[in-house]
Amino acid sequence: MKIAIEIIYLISSILFIFGIKFLGSPKTARKGNLFAAIGMFLAIAATLFDQQVLTFQWIIIGSIIGSLVGIILAVKTPMTGMPQMVGMLNGFGGGASTLVALSEYFKKNPNYPVDQGLVFNLPVDQGIAIILSLLIGGVTFTGSMIAFGKLQGIVTGKVVRYPLQHPLNALLALFVLGAGAYVVINPSMMSIVILITVVSLVLGVLLVLPIGGADMPVAISLLNSYSGLAGSTTGFVLANNELIIAGALVGASGIILTNIMCKAMNRSLMNVVLGGWANAGAAAASSTTSPKGDVKSIDAEELAMLLDSVSSVIIVPGYGMAVGQAQHAVRDLVNLLEKKGVKVRFAIHPVAGRMPGHMNVLLAEAQIPYDKLLAMEDINDDFPNTDVVIVIGANDVVNPAARHDKNSPIYGMPILNVDYAKTVIINKRSMNVGYAGIENELFFYPNALMYFGDSKEAISKLVNEIKNL
Amino acid sequence: MEEYMFLMHVYVFALAIFVGFELITKVPPTLHTPLMSGSNAISGITIVGAILSAGLEQFTISTILGLIAVIFAMINVVGGFLVTDRMLKMFKKK
Numbered sequence A: 001m002k003i004a005i006e007i008i009y010l011i012s013s014i015l016f017i018f019g020i021k022f023l024g025s026p027k028t029a030r031k032g033n034l035f036a037a038i039g040m041f042l043a044i045a046a047t048l049f050d051q052q053v054l055t056f057q058w059i060i061i062g063s064i065i066g067s068l069v070g071i072i073l074a075v076k077t078p079m080t081g082m083p084q085m086v087g088m089l090n091g092f093g094g095g096a097s098t099l100v101a102l103s104e105y106f107k108k109n110p111n112y113p114v115d116q117g118l119v120f121n122l123p124v125d126q127g128i129a130i131i132l133s134l135l136i137g138g139v140t141f142t143g144s145m146i147a148f149g150k151l152q153g154i155v156t157g158k159v160v161r162y163p164l165q166h167p168l169n170a171l172l173a174l175f176v177l178g179a180g181a182y183v184v185i186n187p188s189m190m191s192i193v194i195l196i197t198v199v200s201l202v203l204g205v206l207l208v209l210p211i212g213g214a215d216m217p218v219a220i221s222l223l224n225s226y227s228g229l230a231g232s233t234t235g236f237v238l239a240n241n242e243l244i245i246a247g248a249l250v251g252a253s254g255i256i257l258t259n260i261m262c263k264a265m266n267r268s269l270m271n272v273v274l275g276g277w278a279n280a281g282a283a284a285a286s287s288t289t290s291p292k293g294d295v296k297s298i299d300a301e302e303l304a305m306l307l308d309s310v311s312s313v314i315i316v317p318g319y320g321m322a323v324g325q326a327q328h329a330v331r332d333l334v335n336l337l338e339k340k341g342v343k344v345r346f347a348i349h350p351v352a353g354r355m356p357g358h359m360n361v362l363l364a365e366a367q368i369p370y371d372k373l374l375a376m377e378d379i380n381d382d383f384p385n386t387d388v389v390i391v392i393g394a395n396d397v398v399n400p401a402a403r404h405d406k407n408s409p410i411y412g413m414p415i416l417n418v419d420y421a422k423t424v425i426i427n428k429r430s431m432n433v434g435y436a437g438i439e440n441e442l443f444f445y446p447n448a449l450m451y452f453g454d455s456k457e458a459i460s461k462l463v464n465e466i467k468n469l
Numbered sequence B: 001m002e003e004y005m006f007l008m009h010v011y012v013f014a015l016a017i018f019v020g021f022e023l024i025t026k027v028p029p030t031l032h033t034p035l036m037s038g039s040n041a042i043s044g045i046t047i048v049g050a051i052l053s054a055g056l057e058q059f060t061i062s063t064i065l066g067l068i069a070v071i072f073a074m075i076n077v078v079g080g081f082l083v084t085d086r087m088l089k090m091f092k093k094k
Helices: A003-024 A029-048 A058-078 A077-108 A126-153 A165-185 A190-208 A213-238 A241-264 A269-274 A278-286 A301-307 A317-323 A327-339 A358-365 A376-385 A455-468 B002-023 B029-054 B061-090
Strands: A312-319 A343-348 A373-375 A388-392 A424-427 A450-451
Touching: A003 A029, A003 A301, A003 B002, A029 B029, A029 B061, A058 A077, A058 A301, A058 B029, A058 B061, A077 A213, A077 A358, A077 B029, A077 B061, A126 A165, A126 A190, A126 A213, A165 A190, A190 A312, A213 A241, A213 A269, A213 B029, A241 A269, A241 A450, A241 B002, A241 B029, A269 A455, A301 A358, A301 A450, A301 A455, A312 A358, A312 A376, A317 A327, A317 A358, A317 A455, A327 A343, A327 A358, A327 A455, A343 A358, A343 A376, A358 B029, A358 B061, A373 A376, A373 B029, A424 A455, A424 B002, A450 A455, B029 B061
Parallel strands: A312 A343, A312 A388, A343 A373, A388 A424, A424 A450
Antiparallel strands: none
16 A cells, blocks of 8 residues: 555656646646646545544545635635735645644654653654754745735735844744754753744744835745745655655745846845845935936826827836736727737736736736737837837836946846837826835936826726727 | 665755756746746645644644644645636637
């Protein structure tokens, strides 16, 4: 029986590998997800035949509750809520790792809680794995829940600072490692194991709290990576290769995404994790002079007339489109313009929104075909040949200061060169600064026109005006 | 053999990390979110450990922790795969 279970675990691991591979290409992605799901089903089924599993009522009850919650979340969450949904699911994975590690620890004293004499028989390697599981799983759990809170608007999306932030976090991490080493040598110190768990949970809160809303794409992908690593450490605890492999695959994919996000902001991972940007922004705002010149604005009617005589349009969506839930109005606009023979495309900055690929998901929901969505490097050279660019709720990622102003905190960040187009329309609610806390000189450019208003309202109004022409 | 087991697991881990990096060097931005939620569901593989704990013969504190872990991991697995499929269903070429 044992060998059969191991073979199924192997098959399941291979299905995970194919699943992740297929998830990397649009044509095969759905199949990839299905492969991974089958792999998971096989792994669960095989585990039920493990000789350790002797009672089933708790497994059944837990599975029913978990599945129901999972189904409800997956079906009910609107597409605009995807970032927080992904954040929360990450957290549950991490939480499960922590719980399994604790559970395995208590198994080492089989008489607990009847026999309070507490003699724990814990091999060193398993002890190390348990401590790492508690640390990574705990940080992933509470860190993801804070990320969820920030994205949901329950916890402030601003950069939060507290006294002695970095020394405190370093101290807590060192404590976990030190106390962990002690427990590995003295496994019977149950209170210290519980303390390690609590400190890890606190550390997750403290690490994610300082990260600002617009840095969430990095935080979410990093936590995704952690949830994988937590799975791997659980694999070490259980001496199970499948968990180690599956966790490592997820860990690696999370790191790759984290890297892409960091590069798109021209920032190091350290800088994001330590919550550095807002500081720089505040300093820059006070030291550099704000751009001078006139800001011109345009109303819906004028904009409709302007769009009546163009041949190419690029739309640049940002977080403002997500907040305003304007994706369906944007689709109507695209359809109208295309009916007039206008070439419409989208330019997507890698960190637009609150998670990797956020804009793509929203526009897909509005049934905009994904081949109209172009990545920054594929479309940046086309702006000079474009009549009108419509920026919807994006700010820092179109700020030309990133190209030439060495004093700007966003200097060096790759941006969409929208200012090279003949006309740039910027839809924004107000002249307020973006996440980096700096003025956007683009708004003062001679070819820029502000189109003020909530994204959904403004675009709907524009659609009506075009229809009335 | 027993004392080399841990090393063997480290071995597997190291190789799997490399496989992970090789698998997904080039992901189109369109798939960033589904890749994240799909891989996230895979990290729910911790369910294996949760089941082993929740299915213990005797009801102990480990069983309780296992039961909560089964709930957590199941949310992760079921929610993750379903929401990924829901997203991928929307992605259409013209």
